[in-house]
Amino acid sequence: MSLLKTVLENGGFAVTAEMAPPKGYDVSHPLEVAELLRGKVHGINVTDMQSACLKASGLGLCIHLKQMGLEPILQITGRDRNRMGILGDVLSAASFGIDTVLALTGDHPVVGDCRETKPVYDLDSVGILAMLSKMEQEGCDCGGNPLSSVPTLFKGATVTPVYEPLPLQIHKLRRKVEAGAQYIQTQGIFDTESLKRFLDAVDRADIHVPIMAGIIPLKSAAMGKFMNENVPGIAVPDAQLQALENVKASGGKPSELGMTLAADLIGEIKAQSLCCGVHIMAIGAEKNVPAILRQAGME
Amino acid sequence: MIITQKKPLEELLQMLQGVTKVAIVGCGNCAAACQTGGEKEIQEMKTLLEERGFQVMATVLPDECCHKMLVRRDTKVLRDCGAEAVVGMACGDGVQTVADNIALPVYPANNTMFLGQVERVGIFHEYCRMCGDCVLGDTGGICPVTQCAKGLVNGPCGGQKNGKCEVSPENDCAWIKIYQRLLLLGQEDKLLKPCRERGYAADAHPRHIDLRGKKK
């Protein structure tokens, strides 16, 4: 059974990290990094050609992780596969014991690195969740035909807390939960105020689902600025950008401050019981995740 | 309206290689409005082709080039005009309808772009992808299948930035427009409607509609 599910159901503070398959077939680096996460996290999201940039498929890396005794979370977008392709992958994943999934709509190919790709979007995030829920409940495939064996999944989705108009995002969250999302990982947040504003709105909307706050450790002020300008739903406060600048100017390492900021935020979220857990997106610096957790007092 | 755009002349000339005598068929409806197949454009095409040594044997402008009976009547003159090929200045439907009526190659002078709104002369916007299962009643009259770059019918993706679509900053995020429109109409609760299941079984091309029943 999904480790993440067990932790969340038992009221524990869940921690997940995220990594990408290689742009190539040599998985030795991702596997080395994953090894560092052993025992530190309750799940490792494996991204599905994030930002619409071609990588080895997520299912492959998930299988490697599972075979190492780690807990992969299969991210599934609707961009590259139709409903048959998605369900087939989920069944194959389940045959390897991979039962924790995260449904996303997926970035459009034209924002990625293989721009001529035909976008599929047969199902969006909500549609993927609904299909998987139906499969579990009725034991059938996407055409209503009986399956010879039916996996039990732990299905997640994402949400963007900093979004204008927020009610629209809350509506979408409701649809995801109604379609079967059992846990939510948020887009990266950088301060508890914006997180609280979002969580209040979720409460007011009477939506009940475990929410894990997305954490992105900043490597530099430039990274923060770039994300503010280019990544939807990201709002790094000016004070943090300034602090990162200052560290750099005085010859220090901004990435270390970024790790401290991330650790402090995790500590605050946990101390104030704002969320059921955190999801750390280190964007290539996954090896820092254990140190961040240590700093946050989460050993 | 079916929105068409002229192909580069070079592309048309490639298709016409080895041909010297041509006929031109336009379309008095959509293509005329799109400035790709009306009387003016036919005359321009005639001049361009003649300048390049072609003989234009006939020109025809049916009221609508997608109407088989009409096109059959209007293109009769082409049969004995001596043309070796026809230049079709209509949409893809019109070009095929001409070809259905005449045993000559019919070459498209246009690319067929989309079903769109004419905002004003020469300005066109894609408005409907003819999905066969219209959801406009739930979305404040704004089409998510067309106006959302991903055709999402269950609400927005997380990709908008300052109200603009992740795919093209020139476009407003369709779902924000839908939300605002529903607020304006006092129909915000429509966002709470259960998920829309979209299927594609009825999408197997080509499709046909026969209002006359089975008998042919």
Ligand code: SF4
């Ligand atoms: S939902 Fe959109 S694409 Fe479908 S028929 Fe209506 S307007 Fe056209």
Ligand code: SF4
């Ligand atoms: S940003 Fe808005 S319009 Fe663009 S793909 Fe996402 S939901 Fe659709």
